[in-house]
Amino acid sequence: MTEMTVETSLLERFEAARAASIVLATSTGQQRRSALLAVADAIEARSGDVVDANALDLANGREIGLSTALLDRLALSLERVGSLSASVREIASLPDPLGQTVRGSRLGNGLKIDQVRVPFGVVGAIYEARPNVTVDVACLALASGNAGILRGGSAAERSNAVLVQIIRSAAESVGLPADAVQTIDDFGRDGATALMQARGYVDVLVPRGSASLIETVVSSSTVPVIETGSGVVHIVLDESAREDWAVDIVHNAKVQRPSVCNAVETLLVHAAAAERLLPPVLDRLAASGVTVHGDDATRAIWPAAVPADEDEWATEHLSLDIGVRVVDSIDDAVAHIRRFSTGHTESILTEDVATAERFLAEVDSAVVMVNASTRFTDGGEFGFGAEVGISTQKLHARGPMGLAELTCTKWIVRGSGQSRA
């Protein structure tokens, strides 16, 4: 295939997405809901095909030496396919985000101005080895009246192809254009490059995956990007933290699913509570196979910790490893977070309401918590049905991105002959 052929046919896909987006923008909520229910039905009816295709991707992944964490993200068991269709049904049950008036007023000159919610148009996603993202992004896009162009990566190519085909057929079955959802996995790297340069065709691009993938998209894309994901996530144990909550929440945040971005990576403990809290918290982690990377003060209290090296505080392990540091005050904890956090999620465990409110006000991350596990930063948990990703930037969307985050607004102005004085 010559490069020119690649470019021409990619352009045709982008144009098809734009054309589909025009139809979607004036579709009814009822139509889009029907399409989603058809997707859920078809995923269930064809779950065997999905798992078979995924088995081929997994075999190939093991052959090319994908990491355990990546293979875990890639795998679609029958149970995971079931939870995919359940999340599509949940998206279908949410209120239609389109047409809603965000703000409105009547000006002194009689003009009526209303800011109303409309779809972006065409949403692009670049991700790696996660076929569940294919369904989540495609269905959130469809539900919010956007066309989607997906580049899911070669590792999940077979799984993605089956899932995209299911979604396209379902859209068509209710009279919406099949091109509402397209994959460009078949174009390999050229497809990703073209998608990042498709300004004018694609309205927003969401990268999801490793830090290096996100960095590449942020620095190479001329399409507006929403940065997602990387999570150097902190839990702070205040002087007043309850021991039972500290043990349970830190364990849950580290161990329940260590490979994902909302897992905790650094534990900061108030010096006045370190002797009380570190032994039970770290014993419980160690019992689950977690390696503790401690600073000197931590190791003095809990000698089994390995010494934290100088990169520890900036490291997103995504594994059963955690950095632990003793801090002298909440000021110190906030300063540490300001320096090392990636702005994803931070939680403080405290019984003191003034400390809690101060932490909530001063920590500038997408999600700031009191007395809860960081694992709750998730579109599904927040009631969004699914998520396009978790935005760690501040522009447009911050935190889990659901339907509302896939819309923009336009201003509608109704006059009766007004000119500007």
Add this chain to the structure above:
Amino acid sequence: MTEMTVETSLLERFEAARAASIVLATSTGQQRRSALLAVADAIEARSGDVVDANALDLANGREIGLSTALLDRLALSLERVGSLSASVREIASLPDPLGQTVRGSRLGNGLKIDQVRVPFGVVGAIYEARPNVTVDVACLALASGNAGILRGGSAAERSNAVLVQIIRSAAESVGLPADAVQTIDDFGRDGATALMQARGYVDVLVPRGSASLIETVVSSSTVPVIETGSGVVHIVLDESAREDWAVDIVHNAKVQRPSVCNAVETLLVHAAAAERLLPPVLDRLAASGVTVHGDDATRAIWPAAVPADEDEWATEHLSLDIGVRVVDSIDDAVAHIRRFSTGHTESILTEDVATAERFLAEVDSAVVMVNASTRFTDGGEFGFGAEVGISTQKLHARGPMGLAELTCTKWIVRGSGQSRA
């Protein structure tokens, strides 16, 4: 000055902005309001200094051959200085955008989640020859709890220096950091380049000015950008349009201030109304010195029009020139707009409600109007006090950008020991 010196001291400014932003984020609305009133007072007290500095910039601008349109944008008469302080007072009178809860719910597991409005942190602006933008952006940033870094260009350097100094002193006079507002005009082009690469220091960058300036910022910046401004703005005269409104609104939209982005550039006229409407509308424009660039059908009806060349429909004249084309239907008008609009503002003049609603639904621009002049797309007119710019992209902000557009949100999660199942 060596390049290293430049970079080091620029970095110091960026760090000072970040430090100021931390103070601003927890400042009270009352403090920020007091700062703005102090700015307005000081602008009035020192209006002579402002006009004097501006006179030097204007003299220099004439010497280096700035266009009439640029000189018009650069000029600050005593009257315009008065309207600057009036707009600062208007911003001060608006409700505080910070702390507001955008969405909130209590989840089934008892977690309380709230999405609250917070400042971006540090806002950057790159613009040209418009000292009023210095005041508008700095004061909107201050009012919304953001630090601002301004690069206003060499043509307005003296005017900007006086204005920034006024704003810094006013901030300090109420106990806020002077570094809440900084100019980097003294670093020349190096300053602009560094600002575009200041990811991690600057949260959002707004370019305002010529199409080429905006294009440079969009393609070179690693800081998230909100694209503003360029306006190939359309007015459509439907078959049912009232003649008196057509004559007044088209004249107002073209002639009142032709050098700005919300001035109309293209008039599309329904074929069934062309003979009735074109003569009075174009006669009125011609009487104000407008050159009409018409298609063949227009010239058949109104022979004084010059032939539109092939670039006409994509041209933003910013002058007393207008393109005029006869279309066969509203479908044709919408298709023309889809192809040539820059997504700024389009208005239809019609008496038919179904046509009006269709136009509002199908045209995908920041502002879509019925029976009103496109000149109303403006932060001041919309009741925002002023504007940072008019966003023509879809991410985060669309249309005139006021206080709310300079904020982002974060999620606050309050728990009582919850872990994820």
